Each structure stands twice: as C-alpha cells, then as structure tokens.
Amino acid sequence: MSLNFSFAMILAGVNILVAGAAHAGQSSIIIPAQFTSETQAVIHAANMYNPVSVEEDREFMGIIFSKTSNGITLYGYTVGAGHAGHDQVTVTIQVPAGAEKVAFWHTHGAPHWTRNYFSTTDTQLAEQWQIPIYLAAPDGKLRLYEPGDSTLGWRRARQLGLAGEDGASSGKLVKAAGSSDPVRIRA
Numbered sequence: 001m002s003l004n005f006s007f008a009m010i011l012a013g014v015n016i017l018v019a020g021a022a023h024a025g026q027s028s029i030i031i032p033a034q035f036t037s038e039t040q041a042v043i044h045a046a047n048m049y050n051p052v053s054v055e056e057d058r059e060f061m062g063i064i065f066s067k068t069s070n071g072i073t074l075y076g077y078t079v080g081a082g083h084a085g086h087d088q089v090t091v092t093i094q095v096p097a098g099a100e101k102v103a104f105w106h107t108h109g110a111p112h113w114t115r116n117y118f119s120t121t122d123t124q125l126a127e128q129w130q131i132p133i134y135l136a137a138p139d140g141k142l143r144l145y146e147p148g149d150s151t152l153g154w155r156r157a158r159q160l161g162l163a164g165e166d167g168a169s170s171g172k173l174v175k176a177a178g179s180s181d182p183v184r185i186r187a
Contacts, residue, residue, distance in 0.1 A: 028062060028078045028079060028080035028091050028092060028093045028094055029078065029079055029080075030076065030077075030078050030094060030095075030096060031044070031045070031076050031077050031078070031079070032076045033065070033066065033067040033074035033075055033076035033096075033099070034074055034075075034076060035074060035075040035076065036074065036075070037075060037177075038064050038066070038075050038102055038103055039174065039177065039183075040075065041064050041075040041076060041077045042064055042077070042103065042105050042134045042136075042142065042174070043142065043183060043185065044077070045060075045062060045064075045077045045079060045105050045136070046105065046107070046134070046136035046142055046185040046186075047185050047186050048079075049079060049107055049136070050107050050136040050138070050140075050185055050186055050187055051186045051187065053107035053108070053109055053136070053138070054107075054109065054110055054111060054138045054187050055110075056084045056109075057084055057109040057110035058081055058082055058083065058084045058107075058109055059081075059082040059106060059107055059108060059109050060079055060080065060081050060082065060106060060107045061079070061080055061082070061091055061093075061104065061105070061106040061107075062077050062078035062079040062080060062091075062093060062104070062105055062106070063077065063078050063093050063095060063101050063102075063103070063104055063105070064076075064077050064101075064102050064103040064104070064105055064134075065077065065078070065095055065096065065099040065100060065101055065102060066099065066100045066102050067096065067098060067099045067100075075102070076096075076099075077105065078093045078094065078095065080092065080093060101129070101131060102131060102132075103131050103132045103133065103134060104125060104126065104129070104131065104132070104133040104134070105133070105134040105135075105136065106122070106133070106134070106135060106136070107135075107136045107137075107138075108135065108136075108137060108138060109138065110138060111138040111139065111187075112138070113161075114161065114162055115137060115138050116135075116137045116138070116139050116141070116143075116170070117160075117162060117168050117169065117170055117171075118133065118135055118143070118145045118168060118169040118170070118171050119163070119167075119168060120151075120163065120165050120166065120167030120168055122135065122145065122169075123145055123149075123151050123167045123168070123169050124167060126145055126146065126147050127147050127148075130147050131147070132144055132145065132146045132147070133145050134174070135171060136185055137187075138187055139187065140184055140185055140186070140187035141173055141182060141183075141184070141185070142173070142174040142182070142183045142184075142185050143170070143171035143172065143173060143174065144171050144172055144173075144174050145169050145171040145172075149169060149171065149172070150169065151166060151167045151168060151169045152166070152167070152168045152169060152170075153166055154166050
C-alpha cells in the first residue's frame, strides 16, 4: 500500500509517494541506499546536480532516506528537476518501501546572492515535515536548516533584499566530518 502526501506538501509543490505509487508524470529518480551517512548522501547529490543547476538555472530537489538491513543503515536519495529559469521546483518524490525520510535537499539554480539563503518555502517545508533541509548553493557551499532554527523576520529579510516575509534563513554551513572546515561542493 502506498501513501500520497501531496495534500500536506501543496505549499512547496512536492508530492511524496512510498514505493509502488508512481504514476504518469512521476518526476524523480532514486539513487539506492549506498552511503554510510546522511551527509555523504547529500554531498553526493549536491556534487552531481549543483553544477547542472547552476549552468541551466534549474532547481533540483529530493529527499534523503535511510534503509536498515541486517543491522546496517545506509542512505540514498531521490532527485527531481524543476524547469529552467524558474525559482521553484514541483516534483513527485518516490521513496522506496521500508525507507525512512531523513532530510530534504535541493539546489537554487544560477548564481545570485539571494539564492544562498533558504527561502520561506524551504524553511516551512522543514518545519512541516520536522526533518532538516539542505541547500546546495550556487556559491559552492552546502547549508543546513533544521526545524526550530532561527529565521529572518520580514523587516530583516527586506533590508537584505530578500522577499519581505518571515521565514528566510541563511542556515548553517555543513562541516566536513571531524573538521571545522565547511564542505565545498561543485558549483
């Protein structure tokens, strides 16, 4: 049996389906659980899709999932593409049966300083699902927003030149394992 979460995700234009529920118009692919950590899966997704995102000014989005078998947990991800030149992505995300959704990840397209921030839609998605969201930014930095992290008020967002609404966030830089240095991704 499959579950369709599209009603809860209508704000962000994301449909999440559990295995077998794919339908005509499904727009995501699944990279199997093969990474030993959530961060490794995100870095792989970012390095694969951020260069294309920047070049084509196209957003990509997916979910990081975990699967446990014989006591070993591995991570994989899904990916769906938005339309070039649009600051949005509407995708159907198919999650394998038995997988646990652990985080969202996405890109923001061509370079512009505003695209190094999580949008209000991004932060609302994390809050709604109570899982983190990663941003592979066009500046080559990997950022993380976790539910409950601080966001900018509408006045500060407007001062920065972002949309004048509550909820945008700079997030925090993802650090390399065992290091204080931020992860660098391809842009």
